[in-house]
Amino acid sequence: MTEVAARPLSDPITEKLLESLVALAAEVCVLRDRVAQLEASTDGTQPPDSAESAERFVMAVFGGMATMAAKAGADA
């Protein structure tokens, strides 16, 4: 079995933090969906579309990554 190494982020601590943050956000996304389903069930309504909810969530939490990276590049 061969695993081709990815080019990591320059800073290993940042890389580890990002890995944890994305994993945590994924779990939050799962839980948000679960809550939305339970609420919809209680209210007798249709739960929101999971894919659309995920897009809004990811954009809200991580959408600034591009501009953050641009600033980091400018500061370096």
Added chain:
Amino acid sequence: MTDNSLSLTPVQDAQTASYQNFIGAFRKLWAGPIYRELRHQAAALPDQSAEGYDLYEDQLARLPIHQLFGWLEHNLQLMKYRGAHGVVPMVEQQRQALEHALMQPVPEDMLTLTDTMPLPGYYERTDFHHHPGGLREDPLAGIIYRTSASGAGGVVGRAGLHRLFASLVNRDRSFERVLDIGCGFGRSTLAFADCGTDTEVLGIDLSAGCLQLAAHLGVKTPQSGRHSYLQADGTSVPLADASFDLVTSTMLLHELPADATRAMTSETFRLLRAGGEVAHLDFLPPENNFLRALFFGHSDRNAEPHMRDLAAMDLRAEFEKAGFTDVSITPFDETGGSNSDGWRLPWVVIRARKPQ
């Protein structure tokens, strides 16, 4: 008696669905806004000439946003397969039922497997696309591959891709006997079988798990009876000379080392009738330094080491050396004209003809 009523599609629980939607959403952010910002910053790098490529690649690698882009490309793929609610844990929970469904018989003439065929070294060494364990031994490898390809930004399962390619190849001429090398779980095979009511397609692949799945999925299709599957290596196909009038592959060449591509090209020539054609859908790096660097980066980050081998080959010369004429390499728009401004792989169609 064939029993294809058993499901070969894993039941996706709510948690896995939410998790995979998260990955799909993140891939949209990665391929869209993050890619466009990277492109914007990369445009300011000093040496954009072909001669200065190595320096350019080094400078690009230093950009924080390039590091972020690469990290996401690599890690979202790993999460899709092996994350907390990835495809692999989901399939593992249903292994017994899925294996039972897959082991049901299919019509005898639809599937031929062999347990004596040696697998090539490159195939045993690489977990392509980070597919855990590759497509080699696990009987459910095809089901895992299909599930992964069909969701969260998968390419192979993209609706319409295979039909677009098959339609293009059949635009000016129809083919009766088609060999589909590296057919996987049969998407491309079915697309070619769909091109003509007289068309018969043989799909070959190294993966027994993929071929079993392809045969099962094909049993109840309208094309049933006109497509079948054989476990074989495209560099040495156990069939007579001049058996086909089209040999095709979809996303295969970039998985092969150069010597295997050469051997397959010669074998293709042998298998074609005079006047027959070969058509491959694959990826080649653009001339543009930025897109070229992302292409090679994808090769490294997505466990597809032989993309570099394919890029280094003079394909036109290789095909002509094997005896082919009318060699063409043209871009292919896999989106069907959606004019996406996001990151996409550089698709090409490679075609050639065996002289009359």
